[in-house]
Amino acid sequence: MGAVAEAIRGKLEAAFSPSRLELADDSDRHHGHAGHSGAGESHFTLRIEAEAFAGKARVMRQRMVMKVLADELAGPVHALSIVATAPGEA
Incomplete structure (x- = not known):
């Protein structure tokens, strides 16, 4: 996991104390799209x-x-795709 992902994870853990946190770097899937620099993250x-x-x-x-x-x-x-739920929600 890179520096940007670590920063994101740290900030979210500090702000929300999540019971579940999954963060995936999808940068490779966006090759050639706007905002994709080739550097990832x-x-x-x-x-x-x-x-x-x-x-x-x-x-x-x-x-x-x-x-x-x-x-x-x-x-x-x-780009950041967000699915945010409360405990017990599907």
Whole structure:
């Protein structure tokens, strides 16, 4: 796992204390697409489960994650697919 992924993981763990956190670097699948520099760590898929998302709408959950990762999204991360759930949700 690279430096960007480690930073993302660290920030999410600190902000949400997730019971589940899966982060996949999908950069290789975006070769030739906008935002793909060839260096990697530009496109990610995130699955996160945390109590902080309980009772929140899907869009609010995504905004919560994006706020925590604002620096990464303004810089090296071009795309982030987010699935954020509360414990017990499918």
